Amino acid sequence: MISAAIVGGTGYTGIELIRLLSAHPKVSIDLLTSRSEAGTRADEIFPSLRGISDLVFSDLGDETLYALQKCDVVFFATPHGVAMKQAAALTQAGVKVIDLAADFRLQSLADFEHWYQQTHSCPELLKTAVYGLPELNRDKLAEAFIVGNPGCYPTTAILGLKPIIEMQNKQAVRLIESRIVIDAKSGVSGAGRQASLALNYAETTDNFKAYGIGGHRHLPEIEQGIEQLLVSQFSQQVRFLPHLVPMIRGMFSSIHMALTEAGAGIDWQQEFEDSYAGEAFIDVLPHGVYPDTRSVRASNRLRIAIHQDNERGELTVLVVQDNLVKGAAGQAVQNMNVMFAFDETLGLNAAPIVP
Ligand SMILES: NC(=O)C1=CN([C@@H]2O[C@H](COP(=O)(O)OP(=O)(O)OC[C@H]3O[C@@H](n4cnc5c(N)ncnc54)[C@H](OP(=O)(O)O)[C@@H]3O)[C@@H](O)[C@H]2O)C=CC1
Numbered sequence: 001m002i003s004a005a006i007v008g009g010t011g012y013t014g015i016e017l018i019r020l021l022s023a024h025p026k027v028s029i030d031l032l033t034s035r036s037e038a039g040t041r042a043d044e045i046f047p048s049l050r051g052i053s054d055l056v057f058s059d060l061g062d063e064t065l066y067a068l069q070k071c072d073v074v075f076f077a078t079p080h081g082v083a084m085k086q087a088a089a090l091t092q093a094g095v096k097v098i099d100l101a102a103d104f105r106l107q108s109l110a111d112f113e114h115w116y117q118q119t120h121s122c123p124e125l126l127k128t129a130v131y132g133l134p135e136l137n138r139d140k141l142a143e144a145f146i147v148g149n150p151g152c153y154p155t156t157a158i159l160g161l162k163p164i165i166e167m168q169n170k171q172a173v174r175l176i177e178s179r180i181v182i183d184a185k186s187g188v189s190g191a192g193r194q195a196s197l198a199l200n201y202a203e204t205t206d207n208f209k210a211y212g213i214g215g216h217r218h219l220p221e222i223e224q225g226i227e228q229l230l231v232s233q234f235s236q237q238v239r240f241l242p243h244l245v246p247m248i249r250g251m252f253s254s255i256h257m258a259l260t261e262a263g264a265g266i267d268w269q270q271e272f273e274d275s276y277a278g279e280a281f282i283d284v285l286p287h288g289v290y291p292d293t294r295s296v297r298a299s300n301r302l303r304i305a306i307h308q309d310n311e312r313g314e315l316t317v318l319v320v321q322d323n324l325v326k327g328a329a330g331q332a333v334q335n336m337n338v339m340f341a342f343d344e345t346l347g348l349n350a351a352p353i354v355p
């Protein structure tokens, strides 16, 4: 058994981590923190945890910081800028750190400081941090001490594009035109549990809105993912349009591309099926089956559908995931499994919840 702590146990990704790790056969959750609920039992705040966890939230005082250093792994389910303040002390004490926020996602310090509007407190650690997308970085994750868990939108975008970019590299010829349009929709839990006017019931229910069109902080993360995949000279330009939909969990990203003549010669359905054949959490749907968010609710699975129209020269990739699971806490547990050489699917095999 390994000993785990969750910093930020009262947020939506924190409670999701508690749910998943409580069912994990090789993990004991030994410490939960919350500044606002310190001293309160977790199952008093979340009755869903009655009979599952009797832990009491700790504050983030010196005693807790010392106790974190005794754990094997610490998850930060906190806002951007929290994990970077603790990461050096923890890794020096031999503790592995998985940050669900953005402190360790972007390799470029300038990009981090521009998009997150704060100074990075340990830029030297960015070089050793690994971007936590197992389907991309499995080997590096096995050696990692600091993992930057991806943002929810970039997970759908990068995994929806990976087979295409890789095929383009392999053939060394342009298969899609340079412009890629990612039209993405997220459930409201994607914005976290903090109360705000924009997220209250009357604002989000029976409503549908775009946001971040002029620039969203997930754009550089998506571009970085594509850059990491690109070994050919064919650069890609991304247009990313996020939307908020009136549902609690779930994310649906539609990725639109124009095929070149060479690209139209490829059977993309087959290509995606072959590319993801060995991946436990990626399901390429049969031709003609469209994905819906319910088919992944509360699960770590990401489902992908391909629509290829050679007459119009169009390729559309539809990707669904649960933003709180494959988009956050489930992916963090998958990363932990890789980092500790456990079976990658441990604790993550539950079927999605329908309805
Ligand atoms: N929601 C989602 O779908 C996704 C979220 N993420 C990222 O994961 C992280 C957590 O998200 P989410 O759970 O939604 O957020 P929430 O706002 O729901 O929860 C944040 C948690 O962090 C704690 N916290 C807040 N400020 C601090 C601080 N300064 N120091 C220590 N603890 C703090 C809060 O408790 P308290 O204030 O009591 O200490 C709370 O437990 C964020 O960085 C988010 O961007 C990533 C992918 C998807």
Ligand SMILES: CC(=O)N[C@@H](CCC(=O)OP(=O)(O)O)C(=O)O
Binding pocket: 100, 101, 102, 150, 151, 152, 153, 186, 187, 188, 189, 190, 191, 218, 242, 244
């Ligand atoms: C619906 C909604 O508001 N979603 C969040 C993204 C959630 C997430 O993954 O973001 P982080 O990069 O903050 O970890 C947003 O667009 O800001």
